[in-house]
Amino acid sequence: xxxxxxxxxxxxxAAALWLLRRxxxxxxxxxxxxxxxxxxxxxxxxxxxx
Amino acid sequence: MIExxxxxVVLVGNPxxxxxxxxxxxxxxxxxxxxxxxxxxxxxxxxxELADGQKVELVDLPGLYSLAAVSPDERxxxxxxxxxxxxxHAPDVVVVVCDATNLLRxxxxxxxxxxxxxxxxxxVNQMDAAKARGxxxxxxxxxxxxxxxxxxxxxxWKGEGITEIRRAVAHALTHKTIFPVVAWPDAIAxxxxxxxxxxxxxxxxxxxxxxxxxxLFDSAPTIAEAIGWSAEAREMPIRQAREQVRRSGLNPxxxxxxxxxxxxxxxxxxxxxxxxxxxxxxxxxxxxxHRIFGPLCFAVIMLGLFWSVFALAKLPMAxxxxxxxxxxxxxxxxxxxxxxxxxxxxxxxxxGVGAFLTFLPQILILFLFVGILEDSGYMARAAFIMDRLxxxxxxxxxxxxxxxxxxxxxxxxxxxxRTIEDPKARLATAFTVPFMxxxxxxxxxxxxxxxxxxxxxxxxxxxxxxVGMHVVGLVIAVPTAFILTRFILKVRPAPFVLExxxxxxPKPRDVIWRMWQNAYEFVSKAGTLIFAITFVVWALxxxxxxxxxxxxxxxxxxxxxxxxxxxxxxxxYVEQSWxxxxxxxxxxxxxxxxxxxxxxxGVLASFPAREVIVSTLGITYSLGKGADANSEDLRVAMRxxxxxxxxxxxxxxxxxxxxxxxxxxxxxxxxxxSTVATLAQEAGSWGWAAASFFYMTAxxxxxxxxxxxIGSKLL
Numbered sequence: 001x002x003x004x005x006x007x008x009x010x011x012x013x014a015a016a017l018w019l020l021r022r023x024x025x026x027x028x029x030x031x032x033x034x035x036x037x038x039x040x041x042x043x044x045x046x047x048x049x050x
Numbered sequence: 051m052i053e054x055x056x057x058x059v060v061l062v063g064n065p066x067x068x069x070x071x072x073x074x075x076x077x078x079x080x081x082x083x084x085x086x087x088x089x090x091x092x093x094x095x096x097x098x099e100l101a102d103g104q105k106v107e108l109v110d111l112p113g114l115y116s117l118a119a120v121s122p123d124e125r126x127x128x129x130x131x132x133x134x135x136x137x138x139h140a141p142d143v144v145v146v147v148c149d150a151t152n153l154l155r156x157x158x159x160x161x162x163x164x165x166x167x168x169x170x171x172x173x174v175n176q177m178d179a180a181k182a183r184g185x186x187x188x189x190x191x192x193x194x195x196x197x198x199x200x201x202x203x204x205x206x207w208k209g210e211g212i213t214e215i216r217r218a219v220a221h222a223l224t225h226k227t228i229f230p231v232v233a234w235p236d237a238i239a240x241x242x243x244x245x246x247x248x249x250x251x252x253x254x255x256x257x258x259x260x261x262x263x264x265x266l267f268d269s270a271p272t273i274a275e276a277i278g279w280s281a282e283a284r285e286m287p288i289r290q291a292r293e294q295v296r297r298s299g300l301n302p303x304x305x306x307x308x309x310x311x312x313x314x315x316x317x318x319x320x321x322x323x324x325x326x327x328x329x330x331x332x333x334x335x336x337x338x339x340h341r342i343f344g345p346l347c348f349a350v351i352m353l354g355l356f357w358s359v360f361a362l363a364k365l366p367m368a369x370x371x372x373x374x375x376x377x378x379x380x381x382x383x384x385x386x387x388x389x390x391x392x393x394x395x396x397x398x399x400x401x402g403v404g405a406f407l408t409f410l411p412q413i414l415i416l417f418l419f420v421g422i423l424e425d426s427g428y429m430a431r432a433a434f435i436m437d438r439l440x441x442x443x444x445x446x447x448x449x450x451x452x453x454x455x456x457x458x459x460x461x462x463x464x465x466x467x468r469t470i471e472d473p474k475a476r477l478a479t480a481f482t483v484p485f486m487x488x489x490x491x492x493x494x495x496x497x498x499x500x501x502x503x504x505x506x507x508x509x510x511x512x513x514x515x516x517v518g519m520h521v522v523g524l525v526i527a528v529p530t531a532f533i534l535t536r537f538i539l540k541v542r543p544a545p546f547v548l549e550x551x552x553x554x555x556p557k558p559r560d561v562i563w564r565m566w567q568n569a570y571e572f573v574s575k576a577g578t579l580i581f582a583i584t585f586v587v588w589a590l591x592x593x594x595x596x597x598x599x600x601x602x603x604x605x606x607x608x609x610x611x612x613x614x615x616x617x618x619x620x621x622x623y624v625e626q627s628w629x630x631x632x633x634x635x636x637x638x639x640x641x642x643x644x645x646x647x648x649x650x651x652g653v654l655a656s657f658p659a660r661e662v663i664v665s666t667l668g669i670t671y672s673l674g675k676g677a678d679a680n681s682e683d684l685r686v687a688m689r690x691x692x693x694x695x696x697x698x699x700x701x702x703x704x705x706x707x708x709x710x711x712x713x714x715x716x717x718x719x720x721x722x723x724s725t726v727a728t729l730a731q732e733a734g735s736w737g738w739a740a741a742s743f744f745y746m747t748a749x750x751x752x753x754x755x756x757x758x759x760i761g762s763k764l765l
Contacts, residue, residue: 004388011394015585022579048202 057106058139059098059219060130062163063147064156066551068175070094072147072206074283074560075108076215093126101217109141115155117162118268131166132261134276143222144169145215150187150203151552153322154314161310164229165260169222171200172229173215178205181551184324192321199227207557216504232313237298238305241291243267248287253279266291269308331552335431342706344435347521351428352520357413357513360504367500371683374404383758398583400587400667405578405668405684406661409493411570416492418561420458425556434550443528444535449479449638453527456486457520460725464732474539477530480732481742485527485727487520487717490661494716497664501685502709515713522717526749541732555723580665587655587662587669590629594733623695624670643715643751644708644758646693653715660721707761711754719750 061069062234077096098108111130112123120129126135133140144163148156158170173189193201200218204211221227234242246262257265257277264273265288274284289574293303300308337343378400383394423429425572433450440449449470456463463483470476499512535541600619607615624630625647633647640650648670652663669688691703718742720726731740 004390007388008390009393012585012589015582019582019586022582026727 054235057142057223058109059106059143059145059223060109060141061145061147062111062127062131062159063113063175064149064159064549065117066549067113067147067149067156068206069110069113069147071557071560072173072175072204072212072215072565073108075206075209075212075271077108082206087562091109094527095593098219099216100220100223101213101747102220104201104220104223106142106219106223114159115446116159117264118270119272120270128272129276131168132276135574140216141168143169143171145173145219146205147175148175150174151175151183151185151310153187154311154318154361157314158307159312160229160313162232162306163230163739166258167228167260168622169226170229171202171215171218171227172196173202173204173218175204175206176552177203177210178208179554186323188321188323192317195321197228198225198229199229207554212641220354226589232309234309234428235300235305237295237300238266238309241294244294245287245291248286249277249279252283263306266295267302268304314602331427334553338428338431339434344431346617348432348435349517351423353425353513353519355416355419356439357509358419358518360499360509360512360516362371363411367408370410371404374400374408375683377404380475381435392583393592394588398584398592400734401668401671401684402587402665403576403581405494405497406576406665407497407573408567409664413489413492414565414569416489421561421564422545422556425554425561427553439524439528440531443532444541445475445479445482445531449475449482452479452483456483456488459488459490460484460486460722461728464725467732472541474541475710477733477738478534478539478541480729481534481738482527482531484720484722484729484742484746485523485718487523487531488722490659490722491519493661493664493718495713497667497688498709499683500715501688502706505689506706516753517708519713519717523713526718530745579659583655583662584665584669587621587629590628591624591625591651595623596626599623621694629670640751643754643760644703644705644710644762646691646703648691649703649712652718656716656721658723660716660719663716682687705762706765707758710759710761714757715750715754717750718746718753720746 053306055283061073063069072283073094073096076098094110096108096110097105099105104662111127114124115723117128117131119125128134131137131141131144142515146156146160146163148160157172160170163170164642172192174189177187180187187203189201189203193199200221202213202214202218206212242259245265245643246257246259249257249262249265250452261273261277264281265284271281274281295302296306310743338347360473378396381395381400382392385395420429423432433454436453437450440453449467452470460483463486466479467476467480467483469478495516499515503515504512506669532559603619603622604615607618610618625634629651630647633651636654637645637647637650645653648667651670651689652666655666656663667688668684671684671691687701693699693703726739726743729742730736733739
């Protein structure tokens with residue numbers, strides 16, 4: 001595997017993991033009724049404690 | 051962090067008294083936004099420096115008319131004043147913000163708060179408007195009659211009286227200035243004492259008279275639940291106490307305002323002078339709220355708003371597009387030795403995020419105008435005009451705030467349905483909120499308008515299309531609400547009271563501050579969610595890369611020049627990528643709507659969050675064009691896109707029917723994971739969320755198909 005492929009794989013894996021973590025946090029926030037999990041640009045974004 | 055030792059000062063008052071403007075003036079926008087524990091009510095606080103140099107925590111509480119709290123917002127205010135919020139003691143000073151043009155009604159709240167025995171300052175705000183109406187207020191006389199409670203005449207909008215407020219709060223902190231309580235008639239005093247005693251006995255905790263009054267007067271069980279007095283235990287003693295009041299000739303629910311208002315009229319005798327002249331607000335409202343001219347003006351204002359958004363955003367959008375192109379070229383030229391990384395950065399990240407960021411100027415201008423309309427007082431009129439439409443379809447009058455919020459984002463709209471007491475009306479409102487065209491739909495409308503409608507038909511028709519897309523959800527929501535409220539949930543209609551604020555000149559600092567906050571949200575989303583998704587979408591559109599594909603394409607077209615051949619190779623790679631294969635397998639479902647496989651991929655990728663479509667199209671079109679195509683933006687690439695197979699081969703994909711079908715699909719489809727989850731939470735069941743998802747998605751498909759099929763036959 002060359003350097004090009006290694007860097008690309010690492011970048012994509014990091015992004016995918018970050019998205020999974022965000023999904024997990026969103027589900028947690030929903031369960032605890034904390035309002036919007038953020039990212040949708042709405043004013044409720046700031047309501048939940050981060 | 052605010053230290054515990056710091057004094058806490060709260061701002062309370064009726065809605066539309068200018069509390070937030072005063073809060074901004076006192077804190078200088080150094081604010082923190084959090085939430086109250088356990089509820090989704092925003093807690094806005096900041097640090098305020100008093101005249102003596104002391105720093106206090108200033109909290110801006112939600113507006114309310116009375117301590118008889120029903121909605122979550124009102125409950126928070128009562129809890130905060132009683133010191134019942136977790137980790138918060140009762141406030142050290144309460145600043146009651148009053149509207150100078152309606153001092154009597156505003157002081158009713160102050161008189162209720164007086165029963166809690168908290169040091170108080172009266173801020174008589176909007177003095178500029180009062181003077182314009184010919185009203186004069188004698189502050190020192192009012193202060194004298196209130197046993198020395200500081201009374202400050204303020205015009206927060208003009209910044210007048212702010213120093214005096216800082217001085218008055220410092221004085222109230224030191225001298226504990228208490229608003230004198232009313233002398234209750236004997237029957238009420240005895241009934242309150244009886245309720246307090248019984249509640250203390252049943253709950254094993256001290257129940258002050260202020261709480262006992264709420265237990266006696268309020269129909270909502272807010273205080274009883276807060277002190278843990280069960281419905282069975284309290285029913286009999288409260289009924290007996292109310293009967294005691296009734297026997298003395300007083301009606302318990304009306305007794306409290308009657309007694310307070312009688313005393314307040316005495317206090318205000320000679321304090322408020324002059325005549326309350328009819329102002330321009332009344333004259334303007336006679337047109338803007340007219341049965342016929344009102345809706346017409348509303349339509350003209352909305353058309354003008356969207357036209358301005360398009361016209362003013364053109365130049366800054368071109369600058370951003372140039373910036374994106376330069377970044378793309380820079381990245382491509384510096385990563386030649388690593389072609390995979392070059393494609394990831396240039397086509398994936400810069401192409402995807404850049405396509406989304408291009409719409410920043412439109413979003414900014416939209417929020418600027420919405421802020422101006424809100425602060426000028428017109429938005430409340432818009433709610434009033436819409437009230438006529440919605441009362442026809444059986445929605446509760448309180449549905450308007452959630453529906454109006456839904457135009458910004460469905461999530462706060464759904465959360466604000468909590469102000470509706472009737473659970474059935476609440477459910478019907480929650481079901482219709484996602485139909486309102488939220489700001490996340492804006493980028494796809496803007497892309498379609500900018501790429502196809504504007505260049506062919508001009509800015510006016512762009513605005514018409516934009517208004518049309520915002521109206522289409524509303525048009526579908528009305529019959530949906532009608533069926534739900536009349537036949538399924540059988541909601542009883544309830545009256546709606548809306549206080550219309552005075553018209554006033556928006557304060558530039560506040561409008562720009564809110565625009566800045568929205569810009570921050572938009573850019574941070576581009577830098578986080580959209581940024582991360584572009585990596586995944588790029589990978590799915592780039593891989594697998596079988597060299598045999600390139601060899602096959604080159605063998606098929608040996609005479610073609612190198613540039614065109616490279617573009618064809620890139621297009622073939624995208625078609626056989628995972629995303630391409632997936633899109634092609636699902637495309638037959640969306641074929642009746644006129645969507646090709648790339649649009650299908652965009653639509654499917656948008657189900658978690660609808661704004662993802664712009665970046666997804668940015669990547670699929672960037673990759674398909676090859677690395678040399680970085681000077682062409684997404685709009686040009688889409689205009690040139692053609693069908694590569696089937697009966698429509700070599701004809702443009704994006705015709706007017708396709709563009710309208712796509713916009714209508716996005717206007718009606720349930721494409722937001724957070725909204726579906728919030729609806730499930732608010733409705734208390736996933737069944738309603740699933741019903742909403744399938745209903746909206748099916749409607750979107752049906753309408754998009756109808757528009758495409760009928761449009762293709764006619765045009």
